[in-house]
Amino acid sequence: MNIVLGVSGGIAAYKAPELVRRLQDLGAAVRVILTPNAARFVSPLSLAAVSHHGVITDQWGDPAKGGVDHIEMARWAELLLIAPATANVIAKLAVGIADDALTTYSVAHRTAIMVAPAMNWSMLQHATVVQNLATLRSRGVEIIDPESGYLAEGEEGEGRLAAIPAIVERVKMHRGTRDLEGKRVLVTAGPTREAIDPVRYLSNRSSGRMGYAIADAARRRGATVTLVSGPTSLEVPPGVDITRIDTAKEMLEAVMAKAASHQIVIKAAAVADFAPETVADRKIKKPADRGTIELSLRKNPDILASLATVHPRPFIVAFAAETDSVEKNAREKLERKGADLIVANDVSDTTIGFDSDENEVLILGRDGSSVRVERSPKLVIANRILDAVVARLG
Ligand SMILES: Cc1cc2nc3c(=O)[nH]c(=O)nc-3n(C[C@H](O)[C@H](O)[C@H](O)COP(=O)(O)O)c2cc1C
Known part of the structure; x- marks a missing residue:
């Protein structure tokens, strides 16, 4: 399976090399596109090393090589997985903005898209993010919901990138066993x-x-x-x-x-296992004379x-x-x-x-x-x- 992994500029970008390795364990070939901001959080060199392939961070590519990378890649790819997806990238995907290598590629991409959002809980609940995710869903993009737990900012809440095994499982399911067909x-x-x-x-x-x-x-x-x-x-x-x-x-x-x-x-x-023997038809009052x-x-x-x-x-x-x-x-x-x-x-x-x-x-x-x-x-x-x-x- 040929996967383009898009990485955007959130804290969870540091997990991208591990994700590449686990996708390769499925037998997938992975090519990586980073937003310029993602390259602040994770080294393109690490991703090039684990993916055994050049990593794209600049949509203008290398003029000496010629060709247009994103069109060639779109012919190759069976799946675009964006993990982590920032609020910014999600918004751009929702309206079709194409102003860096990843978002330009996303518009050229023709097969399935999966998006794994990762952000602080307050950003995740913002009306624009909620609406943009709904737009992507309505277009058939699979959203891999973030988890609840400890966030990088030191808070608890929903927004942490889905666990790597959960993302890999979704990719595996996308490749699809249909062994319950007809059941x-x-x-x-x-x-x-x-x-x-x-x-x-x-x-x-x-x-x-x-x-x-x-x-x-x-x-x-x-x-x-x-x-x-x-x-x-x-x-x-x-x-x-x-x-x-x-x-x-x-x-x-x-x-x-x-x-x-x-x-x-x-x-x-x-x-x-148990239910109250009778249901009071009025709210039970606190007894004035007893503690139980x-x-x-x-x-x-x-x-x-x-x-x-x-x-x-x-x-x-x-x-x-x-x-x-x-x-x-x-x-x-x-x-x-x-x-x-x-x-x-x-x-x-x-x-x-x-x-x-x-x-x-x-x-x-x-x-x-x-x-x-x-x-x-x-x-x-x-x-x-x-x-x-x-x-x-x-
Ligand atoms: C330290 C730091 C951590 C950030 N983490 C996230 C994050 O987890 N999720 C997110 O949506 N934005 C996060 N941001 C904001 C994005 O980096 C910012 O919106 C940026 O423009 C995203 O660019 P990109 O989507 O093109 O990669 C973070 C910013 C900083 C400075």
């Missing part, structure tokens, strides 16, 4: 909310990111995907059909109504157990969030619930899993198999889970 996949995601009174509820820390990543990956691999989602703030992946629910009971109803028409059901939602109140909980329906009764029975992937004896407890759950695969994660490590961009899981099969996926972006985990499903469907 219907039902994915559940997010938390549920169990009402206590009209304004309060019980819920959990699930962000929904794992389930949304699976839905996105399955769709890109050719599946028709239905997502049944609890409340999240995430964007629905393009091409995915969504049903929104609040409670475990609603989740059960939605899943049971759809399961028989899907060959694969992946239950990534964190469904509440009692809340009586009843068990919620077991969606996994209900799924095992569906005809025709879909291939079922369950999740187990454990805090101790992860493999043992997950394997017991796999047997007890009659799932085909179980994805176990250790939720005692608060830096991964719930509400995080990364996870580390064990994928356990009924056949006794066990695959550990080391700490990786959730999109990578999603694809490894789908690999395990595809391998078992034959």
